[in-house]
Amino acid sequence: MTSITDQTEIAARAHPMAPFLRMDRMPHIWCPTCGIGTVMKCYVQALREAEVDLDKVAVVSGIGCTGRVAGYLKLDSFHSTHGRAIPFATGLKLGRPELLVTVFSGDGDLVGIGGNHFIHAARRNMDLLVILVNNFIYGMTGGQNAPTTPVQARSSTMPFGNFERPFNLPHLAASCGATYVARWTSLQTRRMTRTFKEAIGRKGFRFIEVITPCSTLYARLNKLGTGFHLMQYYHDNAEIRHGADTRELDIDFQGKIICGKFVDREQPTFTEMMDAHYRKTLGDKYVPMPPEGGWIHE
């Protein structure tokens, strides 16, 4: 029996986001009840509502389940190396400043192997929108411990439960200098979409964490039921507290998930600081990188 996802033409007609997706790549690789597709859909919706020029949008992913997002978006999109989505995106942004560059990747990618790049891009206030999909685990490789795995939660490499302290990501981002910091669960699609849209309109290092279910590994290893049960957990435990002190945003195993917008401050970006500084010190002799890039042509 063939399902609708096997018939890409029908799916393309049926799916409201089809114009923004590479429907010729469907079906995607994500498991049933995975939250990544939801986050991707909200991002696309936000792009649409923000009415940005899609020709000027570039998306960069690293490696892992969320790393596959770049490959499904019908935008200039790059599936880079593990942990290096942020520096790759930095090159894109500096090489062609007019681009709206979004980094879309997972917790293991962005703050595990890529943690050093994350903190430095935030410190520089690099003009990047960073969407981090946090499923508390390494999904693609089969359920290993992540730097976000809550204490007590099981993973395949912490078979007796995790004893390592996880990151509090909004706090990490905020303390490194991010100018926009928010967190939602994949249940809160309208709020997430609104946040994406607002962040698209901001500049600087914007960080949005989205907690998503991984039923195949995280839920199974921890006997938490299915994706549905994780959504129910979000429903019961996600608490909206805008402007909360980011020091208080740790997530305990099956504990409260404080959501909302925590930081929204205007600060000059890396490029603005660079331009202003060179203008001040070099005057008219300063030649900035042209918006369309420093490429040479006949």
Added chain:
Amino acid sequence: MKADPAGVLTGAHYLDGDFACGEGAMAAGCRFVAGYPITPSTEVVERIARRFPYMGGVFIQMEDELASMAAVVGASWTGTKSMTVTSGPGFSLMMENIGLAAMMETPCVVVNVQRGGPSTGLPTMTGQADMMQARWGSHGDYEIIALSPQSPQEAFDLTIQAFNLSELYRVPVLLMMDECVGHMTEKVVIPPAEQIEVVPRRLTSRPPEDYWPYRLNGQCIPEFARAGDGYRFHSTGLTHDERGYPVMSAACQDQCVRRLVSKIRDNADQIVRFEEEQTDGADVVVVTYGITARVARMGIELARKQGVKVGVLRLIVVWPFPERRVRELAGKIGAFVVPEINLGQMVLEVERCAAGKAATVPVPHAGGSVHDPRDICEAILRAAK
């Protein structure tokens, strides 16, 4: 096309190899450099950091070499010519994204001012021990191009050539300098911009609906689309088809990887560059590159005074290796002598190509200084027996 005058510091200068390399990059049209400080390469980016603000270039000091190389690959996808600069330990960290650049077919230049290794080794002293790493350092099958300058003037000239080759073949090109050339100060003549030939990014002329990022259209190198031009294309480090889409199959792997390799191997004769001297009728040919080519000269002169017919094959492009020429010479001479500041790297290629038709005599040196020319002379005399 001709170089952008904004980046060309025309005139006769007294520069070290690192500065000359930086000038070569700017003359070639490089307008994005990401790097991390490391001896003995740092002067290259210091020069660029000082000059870039006047010509629309952006230099960023990244948090490490992993990030530097990743940023270079990203920037190159905007069409902006991009480069990074490092030495041994940083070169090791860059291998991951050099592989990505090879897989995504991203034009870019990586300068390695070699020092003594392994590990932290001899940070301020010379070496040539990254030659095999240059060829094989990232995992999987791929081909790169690598050049080796013997003087500051060549550091300038070959950096331009490195950029041009990277554009022509959509491949990372490695400039394998060494500490001696990097820190040696000599006269460097920078010609006027209109005398410098640079290869621009070859952009596709197809409309977006008719464009696939890795379709060949009868050529061996796919046409390029810049991010931000409306092509809405995808590129990945995964094995991919002509659309740039990942395909996990042995058949696609064969097609994808074989082409990455064959686009260089099939064009090796066009890419290879070397200099020959007195190889006709020679009994011994010294195969050499970089600073060692200059040190070897004295050893060669000493041997010639003792009546040995010595020729020289100086590699300018080291990868791809001038396999055909070495095979030809092997049938005509008695022996190759290969001095290099490592314990035997390029000599393995010479030996492979000589295939037993000529003897191969290595002249190894562990690094920290150049050879004593007398050791090279001695090896030539031994080889001539």
